[in-house]
Each structure stands twice: as structure tokens, then as C-alpha cells.
Amino acid sequence: MSQNPRQGIGRLFRLRQEIPASIFSAAGFVVPVALLFLWWLITSLGLVKPLFLPSPGAVLEEGWRQLSEGILVSDASVSIYRILIGWLAATIVAVPVGILMGNFRIIEGALEPLISTVRYMPVVALIPLSILWAGIGDMQKVLILFLGTFFQQSLMIMDNVKNIDRNLIRAGQTLGFSNFEILYRIILPAALPGIWDTFRITIGWTWTYLVVAELVAASEGLGRRIMDAQRYLATDTILFGTLFIGLMGLLTDYLFKKSGRALFRWNNQSR
Amino acid sequence: MSTALKTKVAIDGVGKIFQVDGSPVTAIERIDLDIKENEFVSIVGTSGCGKSTLLNIVGGLDEPTSGEIRIDGARVLGPGRNRGFVFQSYSLFEWMTVKGNIRFALEKSALGKAEKDELVSHFVQAVGLSGFENAYPQQLSGGMRQRVAIARALVYKPSILLMDEPFGALDAQTRGMMQELLLKVWEDHKVTVLFVTHDVDEAIFLADRVIVLASRPGKVKKDLTIKLPRPRSFELVTDPQFTVYKREILTDIREETLKVMALDRK
Numbered sequence: 001m002s003q004n005p006r007q008g009i010g011r012l013f014r015l016r017q018e019i020p021a022s023i024f025s026a027a028g029f030v031v032p033v034a035l036l037f038l039w040w041l042i043t044s045l046g047l048v049k050p051l052f053l054p055s056p057g058a059v060l061e062e063g064w065r066q067l068s069e070g071i072l073v074s075d076a077s078v079s080i081y082r083i084l085i086g087w088l089a090a091t092i093v094a095v096p097v098g099i100l101m102g103n104f105r106i107i108e109g110a111l112e113p114l115i116s117t118v119r120y121m122p123v124v125a126l127i128p129l130s131i132l133w134a135g136i137g138d139m140q141k142v143l144i145l146f147l148g149t150f151f152q153q154s155l156m157i158m159d160n161v162k163n164i165d166r167n168l169i170r171a172g173q174t175l176g177f178s179n180f181e182i183l184y185r186i187i188l189p190a191a192l193p194g195i196w197d198t199f200r201i202t203i204g205w206t207w208t209y210l211v212v213a214e215l216v217a218a219s220e221g222l223g224r225r226i227m228d229a230q231r232y233l234a235t236d237t238i239l240f241g242t243l244f245i246g247l248m249g250l251l252t253d254y255l256f257k258k259s260g261r262a263l264f265r266w267n268n269q270s271r
Numbered sequence: 272m273s274t275a276l277k278t279k280v281a282i283d284g285v286g287k288i289f290q291v292d293g294s295p296v297t298a299i300e301r302i303d304l305d306i307k308e309n310e311f312v313s314i315v316g317t318s319g320c321g322k323s324t325l326l327n328i329v330g331g332l333d334e335p336t337s338g339e340i341r342i343d344g345a346r347v348l349g350p351g352r353n354r355g356f357v358f359q360s361y362s363l364f365e366w367m368t369v370k371g372n373i374r375f376a377l378e379k380s381a382l383g384k385a386e387k388d389e390l391v392s393h394f395v396q397a398v399g400l401s402g403f404e405n406a407y408p409q410q411l412s413g414g415m416r417q418r419v420a421i422a423r424a425l426v427y428k429p430s431i432l433l434m435d436e437p438f439g440a441l442d443a444q445t446r447g448m449m450q451e452l453l454l455k456v457w458e459d460h461k462v463t464v465l466f467v468t469h470d471v472d473e474a475i476f477l478a479d480r481v482i483v484l485a486s487r488p489g490k491v492k493k494d495l496t497i498k499l500p501r502p503r504s505f506e507l508v509t510d511p512q513f514t515v516y517k518r519e520i521l522t523d524i525r526e527e528t529l530k531v532m533a534l535d536r537k
Contacts, residue, residue: 167362170332173350175427176379189366266366266407 054236059243062236071225076248079210079222082138086145086213087206091199094150098157098195103187108158119151124212136217148209153202160194161187193264200256207249222248279463280306280329280431284338287324287489298324300488301338308430311457311464313474313481315520317527321489322467323435329465330356330433342431352379355424355462359436361416363408369419370395370404376423394422397456414445421453425460432457434466438473447505450476454503471524472508475499475516483523486531493523 012019036056042048043055050058066072101108123144130147134140168190172182214223222245229237282304288295299321306312314322327333329340331350340347342354364372373394377387395404398418408416417437424432438446450473457464468474474481478497485492497516499507507513 165360165362167356167358167360168364170330170350170358171356171362171423173332174330174352174354174356174424175376176350176352186364190364192366264366266409268409 051233051235054239058236059239062240063244066240072244075220075222075225076244078220079214080248082141082145082213082221083203083206083210085138086142087149087203089142090146090149090153090202090206094154094157095195098154099161099183099188099191101154101158102161103183112155112158115151115154119155123148123209124215127212127216131216140216141213141218141221144213145206145209148212149202149206152205153198156198156202157195160198161191163194164190193260193267196256196260196263200253200260203252203256204249207245207252210245276307276309278305279308279310279343280304280465281341282306282325282329282338283341285325285328285335285340286337287321287328287333288336297488300490302489302491304482304491304494306463306465309461309463310480311466311478313466313468313478314484315468315471315474315481315524316484316489316492317486317524317531318469319531320484320486320527322484325489326433326435326465326467329431330354352427353429354431354433355427355429357417357420357424357432357434357437359439361408361413361420363416363419363423365408368405368407369400369411372408372419373422373426376427380427390426394426397459398422399452412445413441414449417441417449418452421456425456425462429462431463431465434464436468437466439469446473451505453477458502471517471520475513475520476503476507481516481520483520486527487534492527493520495519
């Protein structure tokens with residue numbers, strides 16, 4: 001037990017210290033692979049009935065079936081379309097609202113209590129109302145995704161904006177810029193790396209609301225497929241669908257990280 | 272500096288009361304100061320003596336509760352392009368290059384493109400940043416960033432430069448170099464400077480006049496004219512007369528610090 005912590009396994013467990021990059025990325029593979037192996041082991045030893053936990057092979061087979069029958073592509077395109085429209089609609093409103101709340105105390109005072117309350121309201125509970133308001137078409141799905149995204153997003157953008165150095169605004173005032181010019185030429189670009197990160201996080205949340213959005217009156221979509229499978233106890237379909245949505249979320253995350261790095265080359269923090 | 276010079280900044284009975292948790296706190300009781308054209312004035316005092324508040328009021332970024340500021344006889348009602356501001360936190364536009372930052376300050380100027388380009392390159396050179404025109408602020412050291420901020424604050428030819436502990440975040444060696452650079456720029460471009468600092472050596476080394484502020488509430492404790500020859504270089508800090516000024520100011524500040532500590536104990 002009196003091993004030198006600077007050697008052996010101990011060097012990986014020093015507070016806030018760098019570890020070799022290869023070990024860092026390897027660690028990210030080891031955990032899922034170990035879980036996958038455990039999953040395979042449990043199912044192939046027959047410890048659990050396939051109804052409760054289908055084998056990895058069965059889930060993969062289900063994925064292949066959906067892909068070859070064209071179901072996966074049509075489900076995914078319908079869902080991606082809804083995600084994009086729902087998230088964009090939320091973003092288009094949340095960016096100006098967040099920026100105004102972050103810069104004008106009067107607007108923060110007027111909206112913050114309301115938004116903070118609404119964001120705790122369960123979106124699932126709003127499904128009946130959303131049908132009443134928006135019908136049973138795509139609009140209703142988009143509305144649910146909007147409601148699930150907008151409130152959190154506008155509060156986060158408010159914080160992004162508040163985090164910029166106040167002296168940047170003072171410099172702008174001294175240089176003779178108007179309030180509006182300072183908002184869009186100084187505050188917006190200064191807060192943009194933070195706002196971009198908020199985009200990355202919130203589109204992840206939009207993905208998690210997909211199943212809720214496609215709960216009612218949908219014939220297609222990744223979420224719909226999962227809900228349908230429930231009726232037939234097709235656990236392989238449920239598992240595949242869930243994993244696939246996770247994968248899409250991961251991909252979106254990656255795209256935002258990559259584009260953020262390309263857009264904000266001036267920013268060391270986003271590298 | 273001769274007394275014939277005209278008043279550039281008149282600080283006339285300025286007071287400032289802040290509301291802290293609903294109760295009024297007097298940051299500045301009353302300050303009267305006349306600052307002459309092209310004068311270099313340092314303001315020193317303990318933390319919380321209101322020196323940054325005073326600078327913000329002169330800059331038009333904060334309103335006085337009483338009294339007024341006049342620049343060239345005209346009352347200050349807000350920020351304006353006759354003043355340039357340099358902050359301790361650099362406060363550069365990080366998404367713009369060095370040149371872009373300086374150029375941005377000229378946007379509201381009526382000059383033509385060629386004249387603006389010339390001004391930008393003149394100031395890039397004046398602050399010693401030639402070769403770094405296209406670098407982004409985060410690629411620069413603290414001293415270099417502050418050079419960009421100085422160039423940005425001077426490029427549109429304000430007649431007053433307001434500096435709020437501009438070298439406070441720099442290491443001692445860089446700070447010394449920046450002080451000499453600032454004096455050179457000031458001598459070449461003739462502006463009135465109001466320079467807030469904690470550092471007594473820095474205050475004396477740079478200024479024609481050092482104002483010592485008393486704390487809680489802030490008011491002028493001492494107005495000391497620094498009769499040291501110019502141009503100045505770093506050896507000046509070993510001059511016997513420099514030491515005399517330093518002793519006097521340090522004594523004042525120590526007195527204020529003891530007073531504040533006694534207040535805090537209550």
C-alpha cells in the first residue's frame with residue numbers, strides 16, 4: 001500500500017492532473033465495451049429471457065431489418081426534420097429573449113419568474129392541450145419539442161450574455177456606439193461561443209423530447225417506432241430505437257463541437 | 272507645468288452615494304479637482320476609496336449623485352469620444368485581430384478609409400505591436416493585450432485618457448516596460464491622462480500630480496505636484512526626491528488603511 005503515487009496506476013488518479021491522451025480516449029471505449037460484453041454474457045448464458053433483454057445480436061438484426069426495409073431512413077428523416085424545426089423555432093425566439101433578459105434588468109424582471117416557473121411544468125402533461133391547439137399533424141410535434149427546449153434555452157442564453165466582461169460594453173459606449181450596435185456588434189459576438197455551447201446542449205434536450213413528441217397521432221418517426229413496439233412487446237425494436245436516438249444525439253453533439261471550433265478560432269477555450 | 276494652462280477637466284463638488292442592500296453608502300463625499308490640459312494625474316488610495324468610481328464618473332459611465340464634471344467647460348452627460356478608456360481587464364474584442372480592435376474604434380469617425388488605415392498602422396507601431404497586426408488577443412501576452420487597449424483608446428484622438436489600474440494584472444517587469452511605453456506615447460501624442468493605481472511608485476513615476484484619496488467616504492486627502500524632470504526613465508525611482516514623495520504618499524495611505532481597519536473592526 002506504500003506504493004509511490006507517481007508511478008503505476010496511481011499516476012492516473014492525481015487530482016486535476018493530465019493523463020496521456022491515449023489512455024484518456026481508451027477509457028471512453030473500455031466502459032461501453034465492457035457493458036456490451038456484460039450484456040452479451042448475460043443473454044448468451046440465458047440468465048434473462050429475451051423478452052426482458054434481447055441479445056446484442058438480436059438488436060443488431062432488428063437494426064439491419066429496419067435499414068434494409070427502408071423504415072429506418074424514413075423514420076429518421078421525419079424525426080430529424082421535426083427536431084430541426086422544433087429546435088430552430090425555440091432558438092429563434094430564445095436568442096433575442098435571452099439577450100434582452102441578460103442586458104435589460106426590466107426585461108429580466110418581467111420574464112425570468114415566468115420562464116423559471118414554466119420550465120418546471122411537465123411537457124408530457126401538455127400533450128392534450130398541444131393537440132387542441134396545433135392539431136395532430138407535424139405542428140403538434142414541433143410544438144412539444146419547442147416547449148421542451150425554449151424555456152431552458154432562453155435562461156441559459158441569458159447567462160451566456162451576462163458572463164461577458166462588462167467593460168466591453170463600457171468600451172463600446174465610450175467609442176460612441178448606440179445600445180443596439182453594442183448589442184449586436186459587441187455583446188452578441190462576445191457571447192457567441194457560450195451561446196453555441198448552449199445550442200449544443202439544448203439540441204440534446206430536444207432529442208430527448210422526441211419520444212414524447214411522437215407519443216400521439218404519429219405514423220412515422222424514431223419515437224413512434226418505439227411506442228409501437230411497446231404494443232407487441234418487441235423489446236429488440238425498443239432497444240434499437242433507443243440506442244439509435246442516443247447515437248443521433250452524440251452525432252449532433254459532435255457536429256456542434258466541431259463547427260464551434262471552426263467558427264471561433266480566436267477563442268482558446270473552444271479549442 | 273505652468274499655471275497658465277487651461278483647465279481640461281473640472282471635477283466640481285462630485286459626490287456618489289450607492290444603494291447597498293437598500294441602505295445608502297457614501298462612496299465619494301465630495302471631490303473638487305481641476306485638471307489642466309495635457310496634465311498626467313495619478314489617483315491613489317486604499318481599496319474602496321472611490322477612485323474607480325470617480326474615473327467612471329469622468330468617463331460618463333456612471334452618474335454622480337451630486338456635483339458635475341465639465342470637460343472644456345461643457346458638462347458631462349454620458350460617455351463620449353473625447354475620452355478614451357483603458358481597463359485593467361484589457362477588455363479587447365477577442366473575435367477581432369489587433370488591427371481590427373484598433374480599427375473598430377474609428378468606426379464612428381468621419382475620416383476616409385486611407386486616413387483610418389494610416390492612423391491604425393501609426394498606433395500599431397507607436398505601441399510596439401508591428402508584426403502582430405493580424406494576431407488575435409488570446410494569442411498575445413498580457414502586456415501586449417494592454418498595448419492594443421491603449422492604441423484602441425488613443426486612435427480616435429480623444430483629448431482625455433482614463434486608465435483604471437491598467438497595469439495591475441501585469442508582472443513587475445512587464446509593468447515597468449509598459450510605464451515607460453505609456454510615457455513615450457503620452458509625450459508624443461499629448462493627451463490629458465487620469466491614471467488610477469494602487470502602486471505608489473507607478474503613480475509618482477508617471478505623473479505631474481498625484482492625488483491621494485481618503486477612504487470611506489472618498490475625498491481628496493492630498494494633492495501633490497511631482498517636480499521631477501522629464502523625459503523620465505526607470506532610474507528615476509532611485510532619485511532622492513522620488514523617495515521623499517514616496518514616503519509622504521505612503522504615510523498618507525497607511526493612515527487611511529489604519530482608519531479603514533479600525534472602521535471594519537466596529
